Amino acid sequence: MTSDIQSSPFIKHLASSDKRTRDHALDSLRTFLSGRSQIEELDLLKLWKGLFYCMWMQDKPLNQQRLARDLASLVEALQKDVVLPFLDAFWKTMAREWNGIGALRMDKFLYLIRQYLHASFRYLSHNTWSDTTAVDHYISIIETTPLNAKDMKIPNGLRYHVLDIYVDELEKVAGEKVEEMPLERLLEPLRKLEKESKTKAVREAARNALRDERVRRWMGEESEKGESEDEEMEEGSGDEWGGIED
Template sequence: MYASPLSSPSTVSMASDAQNNPFIRNLASSDKKVRDEAFDSLRAYLGSQSHIAELDLLKLWKGLFYCLWMQDKPALQQRLSRELASLVSTLREPVVLPFLRAFWLTIAREWIHIEALRLDKYLYLIRQYVNASFQFLSRNKWKRETLKEWNKIVEEVPLESKDMKIPNGLRYHVLDVWADELEKVGGVEFEKDQEKAKEIVEIMVQPVETLAKEGRLKVLRVAAKECLADQRLRAWRGQEDEVVDEPEEEDEEAEWGGIDD
């Protein structure tokens, strides 16, 4: 479970640790040569591992999170986010899902510390990681068991339906980019083989379906239903009938999700 990894030291101390770490500082460098050398070292290390312990992955992602934190130039922020997402393609298959899980746990844990001025670069990073995840699933031929394992991670963290320790803002953004990034990765393939598309997408939307039905807050259920109503998802699923809004029952729990988002 994710309860323990979501506890976090102060942002100030962690940012200070990152600034004092020469490797993390080099990854965030504005000097392309310095940054490229640091990334080459990181890729070489990650690509050589067939197993990395959860704690080590969480420590790594803490550093990578603050690597992006330290980068202030917009163009370099986006480049760094793309480079961080490219790490997924260098990993050996047994490491990919644990690496992605550590990413989501880190984003969920640190979300409350992200100030408004820094939010856009993390939203862009999240979009890149949704895309990188779909790329991994595509490279693995959308295998049913891999899709189910990916769903477990999604249901545990970014689209978890009831635990308010998971920031609502994270949930909303993942729902917002879901169909866009899936179309970029699988859209052409899905258009060519509608039967295959239906089988794949029916599995992939299960975490969204769960959130739409079981989300603790009405606003979360509505956001999930809006995602499911996207015409691209509906077409891939073979749903040609019009979307009918279902009446919402009154929430037993308060709708306000706190100030974490």
Template sequence: MDSGPISGAAMAKRLASCSSTTRDRAIRLLSSWLPSAVASLSDAELAKIWKGLFYCVWHSDKLPAQLALINSLSSLVVSLDPPSSLRYFDAFLATVRREWSGIDQLRLDKFYLLIRKFVNRSFAFLKKHGWNREMLESFVAVLKEKSFLANDKFQANGVNFFIAEVFLDEMSGSLPVAPEIFGLLLDLFVRVLERTNDRVLVYKIRVNVFEKLVECGGKFLGGESDELGKIAIVLRLSEKFLMSASDPETVQGNRKVLFGLRDGFLKLEKDFEKSGLEIAFENVDSGNVASENAGEGYSVSSDRPAKKRKKTKVSSDGGEKRAGGRKIRKNCRLLLLKVTARTSQVMAVRKRPR
């Protein structure tokens, strides 16, 4: 490989080369070249590099070589500085969406693996930086604007479907985290359910994200140690789904799904209240989004507040009687009068000669 500075276009060309030797050399160089070069690369140049990386994966045939390549590419999400990492992830999503419709069935599995690894490494990146709120919101914005609710014409629904399918599985490796952090990530899927007209995507999110959380919550109540289940209970998502389903801007066809999810989480929350269990979070990653106690550990009890007793009044003879007793007796007298009048009418009809 030539010595001296390498331009983005030259790197992209080498990455997409038909020669495996040229591609391998370019990949080895990429991990040391990109961290110092990415800041000076324009979005167009970064897009060219990612197109080269896409075809580098495309040409990779043997499974061990595919795994090594995909691990190398996804690890850059963690090793790059935060702004560069987000640009790198953004360009990855844009490229995969643009090229998705051209992927044949034989190559589909390795691109599924590529997406899975990038989602996993994105969570590792967020955890490495302490779940910083600004980074977390930027990551969610990239997923929402460049994938789930992307305003492009690419036929890439499969990318969204697969991210929804693997999201919780890949997130579980970064647990435990404070519930507030997890809530910010789940907000992405709630917003998608409010806005998307893609019925398949609605189904994928419902089943693979929220119904799976309800299932995890049930496992926790059943005695299993399940971090996702604990978070699903504590976040009280039933309230969020009720507001989303009632939002006038929510897609009409999605309201039934949102109300159904509200019912599922409400049942889970009520079961927790009856269980007598306590949920504790200790030494969780709280970033700068959680409550002030989250980083040190906090707990949530299922104990329900005692029901308020009705006020009582003291009767003239010193005994107690419930407030409103006079009203109840009055209603009973009115009901008795109605029944008596109705009975008299029936008896009069029976005595009438035929």
């Protein structure tokens, strides 16, 4: 597989500023990947290194966003046994390359990560999240790389970004079918970070994500706003003005 990728021009053509060239390259890559029922981890990592530098070389915000969405759409073309290894290679690549991205290129990679988190949740939501083995495997991937609680080699910047968008992308995928989500399992990486991270700011970021209004609503809890309003009413109930006494 590696030699096939290395000898094919479609990887570098994905970064072309010409839409027709870029679309043709994406179609070629999609066809290439969809025909494989198994791809070795090393080959996936090499593939993702190439895709990473395609994004690196892509200029103009609209082209960058289009490429990010196109790359995320590859998940839908993969055969079942390739999806999770492909996503695992994506996260490992983002963690490995994160510190070298730099401020000028960061926005497009943040957008790519958002697109991939969304594509991951959308894949898991197929058949109403019923493939618990796939859900468990993906949560393990998340806990091992982007939201790893203890490995200091994982950049905190990556952790913060994933924590920042995690609930957003769950909400987009779940829509009005929140009750179908295996919510407790999906939130485990956040709970683990809140308890086990060695960095106070990471623990706080995880705590804030778990206290998000939407999460509290999904869990059947009252919002903090509602609770504080109730407390204020209770505190003030004894001081209510009763009018002028005779």
